[in-house]
Amino acid sequence: MKNTLLLLPLSLLLFSCGNKPKPETIDNTAIIPVKIMPLEKQGAALSIAASGQFTTDDEVYLSFKTNGIINNILVKEGDPVRKGQLLATLNLTEIDAQVQQAQLGFEKAQRDYQRTQNLHNDSVATLEQLQNSKTSLDLAKQQLGTAQFNRSYSAIHATQDGFVLHKLASTGQYVTSGTAVLQTNGARNAHWLLRIGVSDREWAQVKTGDKATIETPSIPGSTLSGTVTRKSEGIDAQSGTFIIDIQLTGAMPAAIAAGMFGRCHITASGNNSSTAWSIPYAALLDGNGSSGFVFITNDHKTAQRIPVTIAGMEKDHVLISEGMEQAKALIISGSAYLKDQSPIRIIQ
Structure with a gap:
């Protein structure tokens, strides 16, 4: 009788343990519940961020044609400017002296040529002397033109309507030919x-x-x-x-x-736009530059870890250009618990 009473609680205990649900396993391997997204062989247009x-x-760096000391800069950074507006000047003492020297040389060459021409007409000067005198006059004229041209570019004028972006030199500073003094743009032209x-x-x-x-x-x-x-x-x-x-x-x-x-x-x-897939950020693992990994499934029973090439980023998606050509479904939830060849169960 006592043995019968002892066996009764033991049998109840075994019965209750037998009715407790067991976790899903295959050969002692847990089946991971995942969500999937079907994949089609249609690419998404690449979006490059x-x-x-x-x-x-039309940004331009403005400079003087000649060396010299800056006499004045008439604008500040951010100022609007009009085409042709005077922006900066050099001290013209040395440059004016060069122009005057060239002018005096030209006037002397003119007198010499006129005198030689008169002597040639009187058969005193030779034709060679007359030709040499004409060459000297032409050289003096070119030198005067060069000096006058340099003087005209010893001041900086705006090349277009726009704004002063940067002032790169200051009043009193010595600058050489071609040194940038101001930077402007044509922002007024949009x-x-x-x-x-x-x-x-x-x-x-x-x-x-x-x-x-x-x-x-x-x-x-x-x-x-x-x-x-x-x-x-x-x-x-x-x-x-x-x-x-x-x-x-x-x-x-x-x-x-x-x-x-x-x-x-x-x-x-580009040519790659026809082979791009747009996937959620959460589906991409170990992203590094243009490479990463995703989990896919082709039989809805096993997860496969495959490498992919990242083509670009969108606001809430990643664009994949290579690696998913043979994939039928992408695992978008539960990837953190998966390994390659892990058994899975699809959930809604």
């Missing part, structure tokens, strides 16, 4: 550009005429439109990138100035 600074296509730097892969995907959208902190909540107008044919030594110019189109807002920061998204029309 890059940042740069606003500038214009030739605004966003100049960006991109990698060699991105450079190859972008073509002249591709469209872009541009954002800048100076105009929060708004976007500007642009078109790729120039691609550099060589790498920029300072930044180590390839330079691309995006011309702003449409009405130009007043809240843009040279040097302001801007960010753009270019819709690339």
Whole structure:
């Protein structure tokens, strides 16, 4: 009787343990619940994100033609200027003296030539002497023209309507010929550009005429439109990138100035645009530059870890150009718990 009473609780315990649900396993390996996204062999248009600074296509560094001491700079940084406006002058004492010397030399050459011509007419001077005198007169005339030309470029005038971007020298400073004194642009003509730097892969995907959208902190909540107008044919030594110019189109807002920061998204029309897949950020693992990994499944039972090539970034997606050609479904949730060949269970 006692043995019967002892066996009864034991049998109840075994019965309750037998009814407890067991975790899903295959050969002691946990089955990971995941969410998937079907993949089709249709590419998404590549969108290349890059940042740069606003500038214009007609920035120019202005300098004096001759050496000298700066007498006066008549503008400040940020000042608007008109085409032909006087911006800076040199001390003309030395330059005026050079012009006067050339003028005196020309007048003497004129007198010498006239005298030689009279002597030649009287058969006193030879034809050779007359020709040499004419050559000296021509040389003196050219020297006078050169001196007058240099004097005219001993002052700096605005080459176009625009603004003064930078003042690179000061009054009283000695400058040599060609030394930049002022930098101006033609912003009044609204030739605004966003100049960006991109990698060699991105450079190859972008073509002249591709469209872009541009954002800048100076105009929060708004976007500007642009078109790729120039691609550099060589790498920029300072930044180590390839330079691309995006011309702003449409009405130009007043809240843009040279040097302001801007960010753009270019819709690339390169050859790779037909083989790009747009996937969520969460599906990409171990992203490093242009490479990364994703988990896919072709049988809905096993996860496969495959390498992929990153073609670009969008606001909430990553663009993949290579590596997913044979994939049927992308795992977009649960990837953190997966390994290559992990068993999976699809959940909604």
